[in-house]
Amino acid sequence: MKAARLHAVGDLRVALEPDPVAGPGESLVRVTAVGICGSDLHWWGEAGIGDATLDHPLVLGHEAAGVISDGPRRGERVAIDPAIPCGICRPCRDGYRNLCVRIRFSGHGRQDGALREFMAWPTELLHPLPDVLSDADGAVLEPLGVAIHALDLGHVHLGASVAVVGAGPIGLLLVQVLQAAGAGTVTAFEPLPHRRAAAAALGVAVADPAEVAEPAALRELTGEGVDVAFEMAGSDEAVQLAMAAARPGGRVVLGGIPGDDKTTFRASTARRKGLTIAMVRRMNEVYPRAIALAASKKVDLTGVVTAHYPLEKAAEAFGSAAARTGLKVVVEPSPAA
Secondary structure (H helix, E strand, O other): OEEEEEEEOOEEEEEEOOOOOOOOOEEEEEEEEEEOOHHHHHHHHHOEEOOEEOOOOEEOOOEEEEEEOOOOOOOOEEEEOOEEOOOOOHHHHOOOHHHOOOOEEOOEOOEOOOOEOEEEEEHHHEEEOOOOOOHHHHHHHHHHHHHHHHHHHHOOOOOOOEEEEOOOHHHHHHHHHHHHOOOOOEEEEOOOHHHHHHHHOOOOEEEOHHHHOOHHHHHHHHOOOEEEEEEOOOOHHHHHHHHHHEEEEEEEEEOOOOOOOOOOOOHHHHHHHOOEEEEOOOOOOOHHHHHHHHHOOOOOOHHHEEEEEEHHHHHHHHHHHHHOOOOEEEEEOOOOO
16 A cells, blocks of 8 residues: 655655454454544644654554454444544543543554554544545544634633634634534634635635734733634734633633644733633544534535645645645545545
């Protein structure tokens, strides 16, 4: 099979490798679609993410869909949950599998990911993909799951006012999830014009962060502040804007991943407002909800994907994703017939 491995910063090579063999409790999956995530771009552009660093050639990719190639479910189209929890640590026992202390995650650390034609994966983590969803849709279910998990952490009440700072793919999916959940006024803050346009097309208010740098301009847009502010950009400026946009006693959910593994903000803003801050760690058991939302068309996944590449052009796909001229870039290792 062909696989794309990251050898160093920006050094992504496609080569032939032996097909993987499914072990006990696993199925062999022919991978049909893989989305490139912001976390993948950290690996590609920095050879690491947070406190994890590249120490061997790694197959990236955790947003994936495919077709089961063996066993009783042979031929079934599936979305691939990328997180393999241990099931026995305290977080797992408490129901927080996303916080597992021994988690193995597709395309992270020592665990090869989905940018290859075949992967062996735990059968229980392969979710049936309805016919109304495409293979690319199946890959985008993972970022949709992150958006749903962020919503859960935000405790958004019916009719609540909300700000979303960062209108990349996850931010745009979060906007749709908020609308499906009955949020009231939603405002998206995004510096890139084409992403502001994508948010505006969803029917929410949009603003360039540069235009609300002064407190008076932000107050004119948000009044006394929003009930919940979500940061989905990964920069200190985005975090500070989310906190500035939140009302006193409000909630701020931080979902972006900073490049230098540090997040800073004005303590006086958070303290004087008495803000509650929640941190997003991937997702927790939300694939069934994500599939149901997408299959019922309450959330549109297709519009988030703006480019498709074959596996042979994986390096080009990463360059395109890093340029942020579009939205979600999808690589197709073994396209559906």
